[in-house]
Amino acid sequence: MRIAEIRSIPGPNIYIYKPVIVMRLHLEELTEKESIEFPGFIERLLEALPGVHNHHCAKGKPGGFIERLYGGTYFGHIVEHVCLELTEYAGFPAHFGKTLYAGGPGIYDVIVENKAEEATKFLLQVAVKFVEALLHGYEYPLYEAIEKAKRIACESELGPSTRAIVEAAGQRGIPVYRLNHDSLVQLGTGCYAKRIQATITEQSSCIAVDIASNKELTKTLLERAAIPVPAGGIARSEEEAMRIFASLQAAVVVKPLSGSQGKGVSTQLETTSDVRRAFQIAQQYGNETVVEQFYPGRNYRLLLVNSKLIAGSERIPAHVIGDGIHSIGQLVEIVNEQPERGVDHEKPLTKIMIDPVVVSYLTKHGRRLQDIPKAGEIVYLRESANLSTGGIAIDVTDEIHPEIRKMAERAARVIGLDVCGIDLVAEDITKSIDCQSIAIIEVNAAPGIRMHHFPSIGEKRDVAGAVVDALFPKGTPARIPTVSITGTNGKTTTTRMIGHVMQNVTGKTVGMTTTDGIYINGERIAKGDTTGPRSARIVLEDPSVEIAVLETARGGIVRSGLGYDWADVAVLTNISPDHIGQDGIEEIEDLVHIKSLVAERVRSGGTVILNAEDPNLTALAKRLKQQTIVYFSLDKDHPVVKRHLSIGGTCFYKDGDWLVEASGSVQWKIMHAGEIPVTMYGLAQFHIANGLAAAAACRAQGITREKIAQALGTFSNNPGRANFYKVNKGYVLVDYGHNPDSFKAICKMAGQLQGRRITGVVGVPGDRSNAIVEASARVAAEGFHKLLIKEDIDTRGRERGEIASILFEVVQQFVPYRECKVIYNECEALDTAIREMIPGELVVIFYEKLQPVKQVLENWKAVQVESLEDVSPIETVSASQV
Incomplete structure (x- = not known):
């Protein structure tokens, strides 16, 4: 088997609404081969992965996949289920999988739910290699592969603090975008978005973070505010450390000035040799080392958000409990096998690492790793109580004395951190400050919150929720209004119309994606076809x-x-068989399935706007239970419109020359169709339909009919869509149509210009099926008096001349008397059509690239027509001319 491609889809998709990984797999020598054709294969698979007995598969119950195996199934399907099982073993179980034919013999797409992107990609590759190993009967290091997948997940997935905040945001319906491969994440969209990195938020003061990162400056500011802190200083040499130790005349703590997670920290040091050794350890983490007074007592971590105490934990240093059999070192290994312990921050607790601090601590207390503690004896391994070094946490939030609570909240305000972790040493956190020895020993920016979410003892505290609530207080929006437009024809114009109305009426900054670029506040910031998810994210991530x-x-x-x-409004203009034969699309129902995703991902209570004249879309409406359905139509008497109005629904339709909104039995005129400039005074019926759809979308966003009419009345900039130019002896119409329906719409419009010869410069993209090409040729042959057949520069996999030949042959067969010739080059074909014009003739060109076509028009000194009067009939075309 051969893997051709592995890609991730981070958002809702045609397979499932959750993120997935898609692997394009070529079965090659296993094409059309089934599981039952290889003796012993099924037995080896079940022995290696007994958990697949529980896979449901199509049966919808445990054992379904086993039935498929023994009944005979293809190997793409087997790879899918092997990968699903491996994700279970690796600790990020995926519950969705699907294998689909991908358009060629032995070519399949294996789709697996994405719980850990890089690790899942790796396991898909492992699954392929493992299945091949089972087929050929050789060993595969599966255990090592699973362990590697765990490491990949640990290194590439969000840390526990960031993950907790992301999950809290998800529970509140706030969208999340991961911005890099680390922990930089955006919550919300557009101008409402907030960024976080672990528990550093967009509201965190840079100065406050710098202060907290400097332990000595933090102590100075707290001391100035009459908050108790340990005495001490900074040592840059061993001699300085010894001088500070001597001046304190008490036990000390030695730690890196810029350290974190308890690394390099040694506590309760009472001898010069201990201080020297601790200084050498701390120097491994930086040149500056803190030597400060040791405070006896319990170690607490207090977590504050916006200077309000949210959670408190007592931190217990890493330790083991003797059983009278195993040594301290062996007990550490046993503890590390606990399922809740992992490497770094991947699990609620961290594995205990034996480092020089542990060895030094044990030596100081007369112990060695080889010692065997008595049963029940607690052996502490270090003084510092960080979870990052293997400690545990006990929740004490409800026990904190009010005086200590107020002191912690004042300390957070003094340092200026919005999310603040305070390390406090106290004899008893339930007692007042005056009756005990107490000090704040550190203030932490980006404090870890897993100890509060997963305490070893006590109640869980939703710190992540408090952070999200601070970023998005109750009643504060997190999402900008979002309108999504899809369909086969008309979606670009409809998008532009909606963007134009929104921009002009609301005065707000509109971000818009179209087939010709991304626009922010009316300025194009990127060129090209920008109608995919990456372009959408550019808009949604833009803070303006x-x-x-x-x-x-x-x-x-x-x-x-x-x-x-989720979107607030979706518009589906129409669905026609334009892309049959592409991306596994075999019939119109496949296109409906793909585009219906846009309608399905409209939030509950949002609005889906559908073309009443498209039966595929009216059928879709029956599946949309949580959204408001609005129809638009050029036919006010269409049965779907009448039926929808009869039940009190809303429709937008054309009544005579008017665009009308109706709800139930009530009607409101919006504007005269001819007042929209791009309709050429109502000549372009398809643009009237686009205007109806746009009006419906804008009404769904609360814009008044009067404001919509005013804005649409100034919508004239619609490049590449039914643009008229006066040139030479006649006129040129430029349009992006490239399928039978778009050809038909343009021909219908041009046909209303009585008495003119209409020449078509036509071509069809090479990735369309022969049936689409042939249907396009028949429409063009019937709709134009004269044809010049051209071909796209990008043949999209076709042989040069193949599309042009099909078009020409169909025209000759369907209308043999039609004047028709082939000129492959698009610009040359247009130039020829203009040169051969008769007076008043209209040339229609369906372009591949707009700019070269505009250059030809400029060469002919063409002038864009803004008034229907400019394209009114000039003379009657004689029979010989037609």
């Missing part, structure tokens, strides 16, 4: 954007899913 209007195309949905989780 207040409204998102997203053209959402089929290709992006298939390859990479949606770039958002």
